[in-house]
Amino acid sequence: MYSMPRTRQDIKHERATSPIASVMPGTMEPPPPVAPSKRRRLDTQSTTQSITQSVAPSFVRSLAPSAESRPHKDDDGEPIFMEMKRGPDSFRSGRQGTPGSQTADTSFGQLQQSFAHPTFAGIGQKQKACNDTLGDLQTLGVSHVAALPELVLVGDQSSGKSSLMSGLARVNLPRSAGVCTRCPLHIRLISSKSDNWSCTVSLQRDYDFQPQPNRKPRTSDVTAANPFPPWVKMSHRNIETFKTIFDPSEIEGVLRWAQIAILNHTKNFELFIPDEGFIAKNNSLDVAASETEAQFSPNIVALEMKGPGLPDLSFYDLPGVFQSPEKEEDEYIVKVVKNLTREYIKRKKAIIMWALPMNVDLENSITLPIIREAKAADRTIGVMTKADQLPPQNIPNWLTKFRDEKKLIGHGFFATSRPPDQLLEDVAKWEELFFTHRADGSSPWPTEFDDFLDRCGVEVLLKYLSSKLGEAFAESLPSIKETVYRRLTVVQSELAALPELPVNVEHEVKRSLVQFLSQVKISMKDTRFSSEWNTLNSQFQACIFKIKPTCKVKDSELQTIDLSGGDSEATPTPSRRPRPSDSTMRNVATPSRRQRQDDPVTPTPTPIKREDFPPSSVSRASSIVSATESHSLGPFSRYASLGRLAMDIRDIRSRILRNKRPGMPRDLVPDEVRETLCLDAVKKWEEPLRTYVDKTEELLKRTINDALQESLGTLRRRLIFNECQEYLEEFIQSTVVDQTARLTDMFNNETYQLYMMNDDVFHRYKAEEMEQLKRVRGIIRLKALTLLDWGYTANRRLEDMSEEEKTKERKMLETQLPKIGKDPFDTEIEVAGFVRGYYMMAAARFVEGVTLNVNASLLRAFREEQLDMRFDEVFNIYSHSDPRQYARLMEEDEETAKKREQFKGETEKLERAMHSIIELEKVSGGTSFGYPNVTIVNSDSELEESLFV
Template structure:
């Protein structure tokens, strides 16, 4: 121990210990003999205070008020007595009943009620509740004190130090026949979020609601508690793993060598109940450390200190400080933290390991007992626990045996001689009595203020709730009615039964436009003789029956190109928000252009016959497949238009039906789910339409009799080619200066006559090969547009009508009245605020009922 040092506690708030025990005559000169703490046991002497038991809520604030007077020093009752005179004696272990049951039944209720209040999650109102917090440096004997006080075994051994707070509640069962039981639970106030800086602990985020759940089964065998606590601490230190994994007997603790975190602000709760137990409730914090063995983990030193500061700074917390008697208290990190947090007046000290004291250290301890050194509000106690050798022994030493040994130790010199006047502060049993009384009195003093805080907050919450509009009645039915109205409106529009009929008109317009696009994309043959250049002679074209021939130069972008490929013509579809009018559409489908020389080359390259004029059927199929390659862009354009039209119609219906709910969640979610359903159905139809197009592009197939159509097309192609050749012949002759050249108007009527004078056409075979292409194209295009219309009618329009109502009922949870109330609320944020206030109101009413039940008891 250090040389004599006097440290006097400054009172912090109105909570502090007021000691009424006697001190030696040498320590009386600087204190005023004012009795302020009548309920603690005292020594005999001239100003001995009577040992008064608890007197209910009346013995509260006035007793403690003296402790804050006269410059703020904790006041003492001074007794002039010899060292050999005392009325406070070391408690006999066999008389433990008096210590264990010193509190009345209502004291038990006080502790249990406070514990229940702490689990309600109303931290904004009751951010601090009366409690005892046990702190100390690592290896100060803190765990031994808790074990002896609660008659339990905590995990011991290398690497098993306390790494999270423990909240321990000890309750007497009142009957010797009752079994000892312990319920272990995990309380999660924080979530582990690496990198988070939202709370006072790095990497931890505070939860909005405290989560409490039982860990494993109820324990009735004391010998199993140590193993369960090891497992519970592993669960706390591994927040990313389901806690029940560690509770399972199949889980091996030995196999768990590392944890996700080394310390945690979440805590383990122990609810211990049994005969011969005191009425206690306290928090046990991890031992404070100054340095970590791992150089990369030094931040954990500050983590534990910050955790300790949080509890020490709680003005409603009484502190039990464990210090090894042989330690220089000037070097106690925890004692330094107690001073930093202005908690000396709320602190009670326990000196451990008194058997290791030297003579000089003994003198320091005597002065601490006499409040001459390291003065704290609750004074100093001493306990003698089992040595490490006794703990490691194979001989089982019960708590009762340990108390006998402790009694024997303090019955010896100098404890029973020089320090006999302090024997009421020696031993675990006396410590239990003091802790129980102090906590109970502390709770009683705080009850009026706690009740006021709860009542005040409840009134504020009720006032805020009164500002909200009344909840809609039968919200579920109202939501179902709106769903029905929307579905009926959509059905009328799809079936064309609405008054305007605009939707049906636009829908049919899209299909007709697609049919027109297929026609516009029909394959075209360039009848001009390859290599022919028209002379620069003006030709009057006034024959209304003439069909203008579109040359490659007359089509923008086609000059000099080979036959169009689908890759070169596909246009990426886009979906405008408004449906474009078909008459104003700028979409132009691509065409396949057949040039006679290219067709001849393809026929020559693909011919596998030795006979002249033979046409390979595969070449004809290739020409047909080439002509339908542009159908992808036509059908994509159609489906994009259908999607835009459908979504626009649905959005319009919702806006009209739910116009009065435009600011509600119902409007937003109704729109969302309807649009999602429509988009899903449309996506399915897009896939099916794309599949149909692929089938057409795979191979031309038809079982229809197209012979007559082929004959007509063959003759049509022959005449167009002949007319072109006649024109070329006449233009050439005219350019050479021939006089009797038929004018353009005469050429058609004399086409056959003039054609007889022209050499045979080298492209006749090409025309024969192409005759089937437009015939098949027209048949397939007409069939495809009809099939698409049928697909959309059944797979989209009918599916939307038949599935929308049930989909909306499920998505909008029409059977959940509370959820429907939120849907109908005008402002979702305010409704969420109302829900939070209602939940808080329920908790506050529970808390108030609990507090009122205490006042009646």
């Protein structure tokens, strides 16, 4: 189709026209009627559901279909092309699209049809306000709450993105490779009535820098869970204003320094502010760029530009995708940049601007597979760059893309030409002339593309982008408002749940501490604590008596008797004569052992059992053994075998012979033998004593912490709670260390030398031990000489025997033992009885002393005033102190304070977002429906009160 050549006046008129004016209703006539056979019918049922199931209660969808709301089917026929008629205010004066032009979204002026509620019916006519509101929401960083429509510029490295971005922003932005390709940019353009131009550069940090020590990231570090190593996602966004400038010529340098600052995450960004920061003043850009902490960052450098004639638009520019880095060590950045591009492209509300240069084949694009993988082709706008470098042989290929015969992307293609050697003030005019026919009909732009001149030039692209972005935002606005409001109520509820500072801080601190100290005393005297500690004492006592040294009374290969505790065991050895089974030699109270027959010979006696005492004995031994029987060993169970096989009558004889001086009588035992055996026995108390102290400390800590929770539980988020815990831990640790030292002294006293003062108690214990040893030894001797039936057992507990059985056994031993003569090991048996008797006396003395000392020293410190005095020294409970100290104690702990600040920050962002949406409603002439009244806060300072009342 022939297009009339354009005049200079036409060009001037178009360039002076606001982008908004070009997309007002009526700029394009509706298409002619389509034959009934070609019409697509609307699903009335789905339309009805879209009304009744409105996303937001304040916005009811109209019957008019929104943009691209028709369901797509795989079997859809050929598209119906609309004939574009020339309107009085068309995009290009004297130019008209043809039926061959792309059909996707060509009616730029029908924006109002996409709004869902009458409240927003006028927003389509207020595109500037719409895009301004969207820019506000993007800057606030509320996309984590509600998905926002956004423009995202992507493409391969060296695809002409930088020139395109400069054209869209109408300002000179860095175009060379290097630092500009190492982090995303967010550019927001705001048209203002003022003649002044300004640009505020800020750093938007969503990720924290957490490198691994002493090594750079590797390709293997890049995973689905960790897409941007060494950067880790934070829970909230931090925004820092870098610098505001008023001269467009400064923007390139400021932008480069801002990106260097964002790549040095751990350093103060103010060091990199041009003409102000120390590093910026003393280093060149190239040097600073080569010394950054990170080679890449997913954090954003944001530019907000205000000035006359700027399009009301905001978009993201991502680093170009590439295949091979300059350095092998930067190979991981290839995957990271792809992940970043994928992250933005997969956002459902994102409109993708795909930059592809016309001087290379489209099939070589690295970005296209990422777009297809994210199923974002229908949301993509193809922007052909470097149209002035189009090789003639590639014209047919690009004509195919313009015609979109393969439906490659949803929004079709645009062509741009922005040579980097052109000045900013000249490049727009140059592009106009490039795509325009001269008076003689010639043009540097091939005539084959005449049918698509309505898709050529950055200015046309800007209008289309502004239209589509506003349309998408207006369509999403009801759900955005509801989502933001719901999140705001949740955050406000969380914020209200955090404790507030009490009115009278000093009184609250002192009252809480006095209550805690009182609760400690009550808990220490409580029956629950006393019962638990008494059980621990009994278990400790049972353990100490349990590990009394056992004695092997065997003196031949015929039989082994292991005398342990209160019981004896015999293990028969091979014999030519028949012998009873082992079951007759074991405790009758153990059925499982009675069932075993003819155990083979073993050099190790069978497990030990408790020793019994004559019921007539009135000594303390009976009560001690009874306690041992009645209490489990609990945490001391692992020490139950410490005393097993501690003595052997043959070993005792060897010790006596080694220590006896020449000429000494045979039955005279050197004192060293008795003392060594006694001290060896009591040295085994060290480990049980350590366990006893540890368990007492655990019980003490648990009781005190319960008192702390009960008294100060409501203040657990305050510093007073944490400091009380710290000082309690310190006090408990100090008192336990002192107590351990005292108990260690007691243990060292017992193991220093054999010592006794209460001879009566010792002789009573020794007599009981001798009685048992001689009884078992005598039975073994008689059975070995076949004077006693093999079925008779010596392991039977005396208290399990009837009086008749005891009398019978006693008479039997008195009758039979004289027949076999004196026991050759009677001296060794006496030594064993001496050691076991001394052990029992020392054990009773030790257990009594340990538990008494713990009660009178360690526990006393908490029952009386020692803890009170310590806390008074620290917190001045009973005296006056600086009020600032009490205020400090009632401050929140670090975690809660951080959470509170996060909630405050998010509340402020969401309140500002709601404020922007409500202001947009006002501009459109609507009112807010379905939500509480909102108090408008016209201030950029921190919002002290909630907007909702």
